[in-house]
Amino acid sequence: MGRTGRQREGEGMSTRKRSKAGLTAAEMKAFRALLLQKRAEILGNVLSVEGEALKSERTDLSRCPIHMGDVGSDTFAIENSLSLAQSERELLCKVNEALDRIEGGTYGICLGTGKPIGKSRLTAIPWAGYSVEYAALLEKGIRPRDADDKSDHSQVTGA
Numbered sequence: 001m002g003r004t005g006r007q008r009e010g011e012g013m014s015t016r017k018r019s020k021a022g023l024t025a026a027e028m029k030a031f032r033a034l035l036l037q038k039r040a041e042i043l044g045n046v047l048s049v050e051g052e053a054l055k056s057e058r059t060d061l062s063r064c065p066i067h068m069g070d071v072g073s074d075t076f077a078i079e080n081s082l083s084l085a086q087s088e089r090e091l092l093c094k095v096n097e098a099l100d101r102i103e104g105g106t107y108g109i110c111l112g113t114g115k116p117i118g119k120s121r122l123t124a125i126p127w128a129g130y131s132v133e134y135a136a137l138l139e140k141g142i143r144p145r146d147a148d149d150k151s152d153h154s155q156v157t158g159a
Contacts, residue, residue, distance in 0.1 A: 021108025021116040028102060034126045035099050042092045049085045091127070098127040110134050112144070 018024055023031070101107040108117050112134040121128050130138065137144050 019105065019108060023108050023119070023122075027119075028107065031107065031122060031126050032099065032102050035095050035102070038126065039092065039095045039099070042088050042095065046085050046088045046092070049081050049088070052081060094127040094129070097129065101129075112138070 019028060098107060101109075108119075108122055109115070110117050110131040111129045113131065115131065117128055117131045121132050128135070134144065
């Protein structure tokens with residue numbers, strides 16, 4: 001007989017079975033839930049910040065008389081809000097990429113080395129694409145090669 005619907009969805013599978021990153025099915029499900037929650041939070045933040053910035057822009061421009069100092073302050077506040085929204089959008093891209101890696105079975109694997117990312121790092125930053133060590137090297141501007149890889153990889157991509 002074939003598998004039941006519950007087993008096909010992965011719910012009936014043993015939590016002892018681990019992914020390539022060493023994560024159980026239950027851990028993968030928990031990380032997916034965290035990422036979905038973060039995505040919803042970010043979307044709410046972006047819409048709120050952009051909405052407030054655009055609302056204040058329309059309101060402030062309709063006031064007369066306008067003092068030049070007020071215009072500068074208002075413009076700075078709007079640009080600051082839109083910059084914050086852009087940062088949130090970039091984080092949203094990383095969250096979506098992590099969700100794609102879950103679907104593709106590569107979640108928890110360092111994009112630079114192909115080795116597992118530590119569970120503590122994933123718990124702190126569920127959208128992390130690199131191990132702590134590899135990310136630190138990237139922040140220093142170093143583009144390391146995987147010691148096990150004999151081919152020439154001069155460029156690293158990803159988050």
